[in-house]
Amino acid sequence: MTSAALLRGPAILRTVDVDIEQCLTRAAQGDQRAFAELYDATSSRVFGLVLRILVDRAQAEEVAQEVFLEAWRNARRFDPERGAAMSWLLQIAHARAVDRVRASQAQRDRDQRIGERDLAVPVDDVSERAEISLDAARARQALEALPAAQRQAIELAYFGGLTQTEIAERLGAPLGTVKTRLRDGMIRLRGILGVTA
Numbered sequence: 001m002t003s004a005a006l007l008r009g010p011a012i013l014r015t016v017d018v019d020i021e022q023c024l025t026r027a028a029q030g031d032q033r034a035f036a037e038l039y040d041a042t043s044s045r046v047f048g049l050v051l052r053i054l055v056d057r058a059q060a061e062e063v064a065q066e067v068f069l070e071a072w073r074n075a076r077r078f079d080p081e082r083g084a085a086m087s088w089l090l091q092i093a094h095a096r097a098v099d100r101v102r103a104s105q106a107q108r109d110r111d112q113r114i115g116e117r118d119l120a121v122p123v124d125d126v127s128e129r130a131e132i133s134l135d136a137a138r139a140r141q142a143l144e145a146l147p148a149a150q151r152q153a154i155e156l157a158y159f160g161g162l163t164q165t166e167i168a169e170r171l172g173a174p175l176g177t178v179k180t181r182l183r184d185g186m187i188r189l190r191g192i193l194g195v196t197a
Contacts, residue, residue: 020042021085023038023041024078024088027071045089046068049093050093063093063096067093071088142189143189145188150184150188154181156171
């Protein structure tokens with residue numbers, strides 16, 4: 001290795017000046033080496049743009065590959081008078097990345113619609129309301145069948161939203177007594193309503 005090469009540093013750290021437009025023009029004529037130079041000079045920027053849009057690295061790698069495949073196939077369409085080669089490549093990259101985002105969103109929407117359709121159960125609102133009403137009437141009757149102390153503790157806990165400690169304070173009863181009333185009342189309610197467990 002010459003001293004001049006050592007001064008320039010490792011090849012990976014050196015920047016190579018590549019005429020991107022010239023590489024693209026030569027690639028349009030089938031020059032694979034020119035396309036390889038184009039790829040080396042532009043792939044990091046193309047990948048960076050795609051990654052910013054997609055966030056997912058694996059998808060970004062796939063889309064970047066698609067971008068360069070499209071660039072190879074359509075290199076003849078590049079017109080240097082209409083813009084720079086890098087802009088042309090980044091435009092393709094942006095379009096492909098946005099297409100991927102839209103396709104992913106469309107797939108999620110389809111999956112959700114299919115899931116909702118598959119899970120959708122026809123509901124008879126009238127019978128459902130009647131059943132809820134009957135259940136509520138049965139619960140009220142069962143609650144009325146409880147001794148007053150148990151009924152009062154349950155109403156304060158379940159309808160009033162109070163904790164056992166707050167119920168004890170409100171009723172002026174010991175906490176243990178309130179717990180017993182709630183437990184015994186719930187056991188009785190289950191028995192009256194025919195609920196097992």
